Amino acid sequence: MNDVSPIKKGRKFDQVLEGARAVFMADGYEGSSVDAIAKAAGVSKATLYSYFADKRLLFMEVAKAECCLQIEEADAILCDECDPRRVLCVAAERMLEFFLSDFGQSIFRMCVAESDRFPELGREFYETGPKLFRQRMVDYMRDAVEDGHLVIDDLELAADQFAELCKSHLFSELMFGIRKTTTEAERQRVIDGAVDTFLARYGAKQA
Template sequence: MRVKTEKKRNEIIGIAGELFRSQGYGAVSMATIASAVGGSKGTLYGYFPSKEELFAAFVVTAGHQRWQEFIAFPDKAGSIDAKLKALGRNYLRFLLSDEIMSVNRLVIAEAVRFPELGRIFYENGPRSVIGVIAATLEQAAQAGELNIADPTAAAWRFKALCEARLFEQYLWAIRSSVTDAEIMENVEPACMIFLESFRA
């Protein structure tokens, strides 16, 4: 029995990810992936029992480095104003990165025919983002800085405010780069509007 290794697993994910990006989820079969990897379908299924599980691993791996950068915002003990600005800035850097945007476009293109992709992406992406934002808002509410009854609902509002305009421009390939100054031009009014609604 062939011993599974982390190196081989990562190789499979990398090759499958490139195929998903270039050809689309539906056009890529496990046989295609196995051929590109240079092994048998049996070996591939030994690592990933289904294409859905392989796609989930691709989503997680594609965003891993960017995710670490997103959650590493400083000054967690500072004011809610500073925390929201840092959180919004890091979120937009995360969202607009090439890695995350390519997965977003892939899921949007294929989700109608393959609804499982939307679920996989949501569970491994937006749901985790909302969890981080909601936890920050809940802490601020407990500290008396915000008046929020439902941190999760408020997190969705904050996320949408930060995304305004820039996300659509990236998604539709109207633009492909953004400066930190342009990110803050989105984040600062988003924070102001949010705090006007929820500041205690």
Template sequence: MVVEATIAPSILSDDDSSKRRQIMDGAHRVFMEQGFDAASMNEIARVAGVSKGTLYVYFPDKSRLFEAIVEQDTLEQGKLAFNFDPAIPADKTLRDFGRAYIELLCRPGSGSSVRTVIGIAERMPELGRRFYENVIEHTFNTFADYLKARVKAGELVIDDCTLASPQFLMMCQATLFQPYIFQAKPAPSTAQIERVVESATKIFLKVYGAKAK
């Protein structure tokens, strides 16, 4: 029916307010490109396609808008939904997870997010803390839980899974993430990722694998 089509949009527009979303989208782009201080409310309004005054209808001030953006990024990046299927052999899981982790870390936009948060962490430590806990540490913990399960299953022999988890993930980063975050090299290619993750996986299994005994 024709009428329905007309009504639809307003029904679809989530009540999280399309304007609010619109502002956050614009603010996200500007904040990520420029950082907190260099981003101007003027430009955010322009990019978001709203007037400056409207910004203040939805957010009390620049800091709070920024925090909302970072919080959103924190939640989104903290999701990293990986299916740790116990039926799949550990080596395959390590490889797949390692690759997914690095790809997440180095996908476009992710770097800006990390850079922006680190850049402001000195003056807004709360933001840094929450980002670390909900994104970085959360991933470490999720993976550590998987490892514990494998240990219990007798597939792995690990004394301290809470340490083993970041050991593996940090090895996966080797050569790849740091140049990316410092803008020294572009995001790594799939081949590069494969190679580094493969090496990390082998080391991990050699050290923590059950048959390694």
């Protein structure tokens, strides 16, 4: 099994990370060059390589940082005492935005492509991103059950089902190259359908 090289942090670490984020967000993993990242970060390639041995490690560090931001936003959403439909709609919007972004798809492709050579990458990303978001959803659903808004026996399964409903067909079609973009109307259709389906199954009115 290959080990992920340790990441060295120093005075310009955050500067490198921010420059890399800007480039990766604009061009995705495959379209981003180390030269472009170094230029955006305002550092030399030597400085960049002193922190990250290769672009792959840098991309995953940016991915983890981005997920932390998503989770912080999710905390604000899921702690809101709005009705479940409002909370779930906003959560679905945020999840779909990430799933369908070039950045989100690049993360998925990289974790799959490197799963044999570097299985730790996918596991580390999952632990610091999707797994934490899933736990936030579980915690929210538990509170909603206690408040009488939802009726759920298996919280983990329900959280996973909601995430899959939010992907719908759009994620697969983008990943397989069937389409390049999605429209706002298409995304809203998926969000409304995900929330309607989830509440039809788990809404308190079904009790």
